[in-house]
Amino acid sequence: MALVHPDGSWLSVNPSLCHLLGRDAxxxxxxxxxxxxxxxxxxxxxxxxxxxxxxxxxxYEIEKRYLRPDGSTVCALLSVALVRDDDGKPLYFIGQLQDTTERKQAEEELRRYSDHLNELALQDPLTGLPTYRDLHAMLDTEIERSRRYHRRWSVVLLDVDAFRSINATEGHVAGDRVLRQVAAAIEEASRASDQSARIGGDEFALLLPETAGADAERTGRRIAPEVAARTDGASVSVGVASWPDDGQSKELVLLRANMRLQAAKPLASNGAAPKAGPAGSSGIRRILSLAREQLGMDVAYVAELTPTSQVYQAVSGNADSVRVEEGARLPLDATYCHRMLEGRIPHAVPDTAHEPELSELAITTAAGIGSYVGVPLELSGGRVYGTLCCVSHSPNPEIAEGHVELMRFLAGLVSDQIERDERELTDRGGGAGGAPARHRKGGRP
Structure with a gap:
C-alpha cells in the first residue's frame, strides 16, 4: 500500500510494497x-x-508492470482512489498493489501452449508443412493479389510413385521417412517466396507466385532429381497448372494440375503392361477414367480414324453396355466421331434423340446411347489422330460448353501421350509401320 502525491511522488510506502518492488522505503x-x-x-x-x-x-484499477532495480519486471493489479480536502482540492492518492506476476506468467505460458497447439493443428505433424486447408487459404490470397496486380501464378502437384508398395514392402516407418525426405526436397528445390503443403497421404503441392508456363514446368522438373538425391530411389510424378491460363478458379487450376499429374504417372505404377499400340497405354487409360469421372459419363474412349473406318483403341468404363470394344472397327459412316469432325453434329449432344444425325444410327439404337461429348485428337504437324469421346445411356441436360472445354484439355494430354508412346515404340525398334494413315487437320477423315 502507498500514498502518492498528485505529482506522482511517493509520500508513504509499507514494507509489503517495498518487498514487491524490490526497493527500500x-x-x-x-x-x-x-x-x-x-x-x-x-x-x-x-x-x-x-x-x-x-x-x-x-x-481506477489497472494491471501494470513495475521495473525492479535488478532489471526484472513485476506485474501488479493497481487499485487507486483520490482523497480530496473539503474544497475538493486533491491531497493524495491511495494505491493498493496486488502481485499478479505468477498469474501473468501462467497466462503467458498457457497462451504460448495454445499457440503451439494451433500451429500443430495448421501443420502436418509428420513433415511440418502446411495442410490441405492451408493450401486453399494460400490460393485464395494469391488469386486476390494476382487479380489486383495482374500477376500470374502456378501450382505444382506431386505424389510419390508406388508409395503403397513402399509401405507394404518396407513398412510404415520407411514410408514416413520417405515423406519427410520428399517434403525436404520440395523445400530445397523451391524459392523463399514459394509455399509448399502436404495435401494427402503421399500428395504434396507447391504454390509458385508470379510464375507460369515454362518457368513453372522447370520448377516441377527440378524437384524430381532432388527427391532422388534425398531418398533411396523414390520418385515423384508432377502436374503443373497456371492461373489464369488453366482456369479462373483455384478449383479448376487444381483439377488441371491433377489431371496432368495422373497422365504423367509411370506406366508401371498401376501394374498394367501397355498395349503394343500408342493409344493403349495405361497413361491414356487414366485420362479416360478422369474424363468419365469429371463429366459423369458411363464410358470414355479414344477412337483412331483411318480413311475408311474407326478403331476403338482404348476404352474406360462398362464398354459392353454401349457395345464399345477395344480393337473393334466400324465403318466411318456408322460413327459419331466422323460426323463430329465433319461438323455435322456439335461437340456436345445432351440428348441424341434430338439430333437427327445420331438418332437413327445403329450404334445409338442398339446400344441405347443417350448423350455424347467428343473432341478431336490433334497431333503435331496438323495431323488428326482421331477423337476423345464420352457417352452415356441417359440424356444429360447438364452437358454444356464447359464439358467440351474440359474434354479439349484432356485431349491435349492424350495427344501428348500418344506422341510419347509413338516415340517409345520407334526407339524400341517397333517403328510406326502398319499404323493407319493420319488425317490433316480440317480435312475429311
Missing part, C-alpha cells in the same frame, strides 16, 4: 511512480491518473 520516497513504471504501461497509467485528478473519475 528510503529509495522509493526520493522518486515517483513514473520512474519505475514499465515504459509500455506508462502512458495508459498516466491517462487514468490525470482523468482522476481532473475529476472525471473517483479512482
Amino acid at each position: 528510503a529509495g522509493l520516497l526520493t522518486t515517483d511512480f513514473q520512474s519505475i513504471t514499465h515504459p509500455d504501461d506508462l502512458a495508459s497509467d498516466l491517462g487514468w491518473f490525470r482523468r482522476t485528478l481532473a475529476g472525471e473519475l473517483e479512482g
Whole structure:
C-alpha cells in the first residue's frame, strides 16, 4: 500500500510494497511512480491518473508492470482512489498493489501452449508443412493479389510413385521417412517466396507466385532429381497448372494440375503392361477414367480414324453396355466421331434423340446411347489422330460448353501421350509401320 502525491511522488510506502518492488522505503520516497513504471504501461497509467485528478473519475484499477532495480519486471493489479480536502482540492492518492506476476506468467505460458497447439493443428505433424486447408487459404490470397496486380501464378502437384508398395514392402516407418525426405526436397528445390503443403497421404503441392508456363514446368522438373538425391530411389510424378491460363478458379487450376499429374504417372505404377499400340497405354487409360469421372459419363474412349473406318483403341468404363470394344472397327459412316469432325453434329449432344444425325444410327439404337461429348485428337504437324469421346445411356441436360472445354484439355494430354508412346515404340525398334494413315487437320477423315 502507498500514498502518492498528485505529482506522482511517493509520500508513504509499507514494507509489503517495498518487498514487491524490490526497493527500500528510503529509495522509493526520493522518486515517483513514473520512474519505475514499465515504459509500455506508462502512458495508459498516466491517462487514468490525470482523468482522476481532473475529476472525471473517483479512482481506477489497472494491471501494470513495475521495473525492479535488478532489471526484472513485476506485474501488479493497481487499485487507486483520490482523497480530496473539503474544497475538493486533491491531497493524495491511495494505491493498493496486488502481485499478479505468477498469474501473468501462467497466462503467458498457457497462451504460448495454445499457440503451439494451433500451429500443430495448421501443420502436418509428420513433415511440418502446411495442410490441405492451408493450401486453399494460400490460393485464395494469391488469386486476390494476382487479380489486383495482374500477376500470374502456378501450382505444382506431386505424389510419390508406388508409395503403397513402399509401405507394404518396407513398412510404415520407411514410408514416413520417405515423406519427410520428399517434403525436404520440395523445400530445397523451391524459392523463399514459394509455399509448399502436404495435401494427402503421399500428395504434396507447391504454390509458385508470379510464375507460369515454362518457368513453372522447370520448377516441377527440378524437384524430381532432388527427391532422388534425398531418398533411396523414390520418385515423384508432377502436374503443373497456371492461373489464369488453366482456369479462373483455384478449383479448376487444381483439377488441371491433377489431371496432368495422373497422365504423367509411370506406366508401371498401376501394374498394367501397355498395349503394343500408342493409344493403349495405361497413361491414356487414366485420362479416360478422369474424363468419365469429371463429366459423369458411363464410358470414355479414344477412337483412331483411318480413311475408311474407326478403331476403338482404348476404352474406360462398362464398354459392353454401349457395345464399345477395344480393337473393334466400324465403318466411318456408322460413327459419331466422323460426323463430329465433319461438323455435322456439335461437340456436345445432351440428348441424341434430338439430333437427327445420331438418332437413327445403329450404334445409338442398339446400344441405347443417350448423350455424347467428343473432341478431336490433334497431333503435331496438323495431323488428326482421331477423337476423345464420352457417352452415356441417359440424356444429360447438364452437358454444356464447359464439358467440351474440359474434354479439349484432356485431349491435349492424350495427344501428348500418344506422341510419347509413338516415340517409345520407334526407339524400341517397333517403328510406326502398319499404323493407319493420319488425317490433316480440317480435312475429311
